[in-house]
Amino acid sequence: MPSAKSTKPSSAKPASAKQGEPISRGAGARQRVLRAALEVLDEHGLPGFTMEAVARRANAGKATLYRHWDSAGALLIDAMDATFQPFPVPDTGQVETDLAHLLTAFVRLLEETPFPRLLAAFVDAAERDPALAALHADLTERRREPVLVVLDRARERGQLPDHLDAELVTDLLTSPFFYRRFVAHRPIPDGMVDDVIAHVLGTRISAGRRKSS
Amino acid sequence: MPSAKSTKPSSAKPASAKQGEPISRGAGARQRVLRAALEVLDEHGLPGFTMEAVARRANAGKATLYRHWDSAGALLIDAMDATFQPFPVPDTGQVETDLAHLLTAFVRLLEETPFPRLLAAFVDAAERDPALAALHADLTERRREPVLVVLDRARERGQLPDHLDAELVTDLLTSPFFYRRFVAHRPIPDGMVDDVIAHVLGTRISAGRRKSS
Numbered sequence: 490m491p492s493a494k495s496t497k498p499s500s501a502k503p504a505s506a507k508q509g510e511p512i513s514r515g516a517g518a519r520q521r522v523l524r525a526a527l528e529v530l531d532e533h534g535l536p537g538f539t540m541e542a543v544a545r546r547a548n549a550g551k552a553t554l555y556r557h558w559d560s561a562g563a564l565l566i567d568a569m570d571a572t573f574q575p576f577p578v579p580d581t582g583q584v585e586t587d588l589a590h591l592l593t594a595f596v597r598l599l600e601e602t603p604f605p606r607l608l609a610a611f612v613d614a615a616e617r618d619p620a621l622a623a624l625h626a627d628l629t630e631r632r633r634e635p636v637l638v639v640l641d642r643a644r645e646r647g648q649l650p651d652h653l654d655a656e657l658v659t660d661l662l663t664s665p666f667f668y669r670r671f672v673a674h675r676p677i678p679d680g681m682v683d684d685v686i687a688h689v690l691g692t693r694i695s696a697g698r699r700k701s702s
Numbered sequence: 703m704p705s706a707k708s709t710k711p712s713s714a715k716p717a718s719a720k721q722g723e724p725i726s727r728g729a730g731a732r733q734r735v736l737r738a739a740l741e742v743l744d745e746h747g748l749p750g751f752t753m754e755a756v757a758r759r760a761n762a763g764k765a766t767l768y769r770h771w772d773s774a775g776a777l778l779i780d781a782m783d784a785t786f787q788p789f790p791v792p793d794t795g796q797v798e799t800d801l802a803h804l805l806t807a808f809v810r811l812l813e814e815t816p817f818p819r820l821l822a823a824f825v826d827a828a829e830r831d832p833a834l835a836a837l838h839a840d841l842t843e844r845r846r847e848p849v850l851v852v853l854d855r856a857r858e859r860g861q862l863p864d865h866l867d868a869e870l871v872t873d874l875l876t877s878p879f880f881y882r883r884f885v886a887h888r889p890i891p892d893g894m895v896d897d898v899i900a901h902v903l904g905t906r907i908s909a910g911r912r913k914s915s
Binding site: 658 | 747748749818819821822823825826828829830835836838839842843846867870871873874876877878880881882884885886887888894897898901902904
């Protein structure tokens, strides 16, 4: 990560700075490399994803890229992370509503961003490269966090039973969307988020409500 | 598919027949090409999966392969289908037991066969090639069939309610295993099959039992 920050916001840079602008200029330059990385991945897939190709696309030196990322794999992970804006954790007091917020944002990510292509490339690459698999496992861990927080708060409010297996419930809530998109190649219908939540929390919520009433 | 069948079983062939044996000799030869296809895919991934590479590995002529498969994509699908032995549809009279049979066989497939590597290659390739995505969607459709049959029989027996959304339930039952293996890169613990079934069918089964008692 670049430590020296430009005092100018990147939008105020003169047009000529786009050519050969040193990456150490700050967050704007970092974003530029990450954007270039996504473009290279999108066009050429993982086999064409090299430091050289990204440097060329970003108008940056290869050596400069290496100063910020150890390997093409590390750069890839950062680029992938950048497509996945961290979801704010909703806290409406209703577990179904909170989960609907999170899952709707996730479906939008699957349908409207370069994220699914990146993920698909990762799924394949991780089969051949345990280091990439480990990095991807870490990313997935981070992304499960908001769902786990929502489930945890619901337990504290008595909306879900204490013995709920939150990890399993998180699998059940999120995996059908991955599966539809990447395995079954089926559209994700409008009501699916609500249906999945209702089905997965069905018993547990009634159990919780019985307990608290 | 070859129409002329060899009168000899493939295991009875002399060793010399392995070299340059015509593919039209029957089912044994077809299996040999499919096996070669899996080996090529496993070693070189999808970018290295060409008719030429498979022909070389199978000791068959490229033109001969083209007589049986229109394209490398068609051969790939057949090879993938061959790794996935069609599960016999269990019929024990208990929906949980039937589903446990199916899902346990599926987990074994994910853990002990070349299937996951093939699937991973497909996930990536399908992002770039709608024809492959459509073929993969068809394969997935076929594989959902046994689960749908089991759910249907359970409805007929009154173990599941009539209004059950069998397609959604099938998503919920199968997708967590794909997700663990390909996205989260987490091991599939021993009890997971039973936990998923208990959680997904929980309400529905008690509802069905209430109705029928």
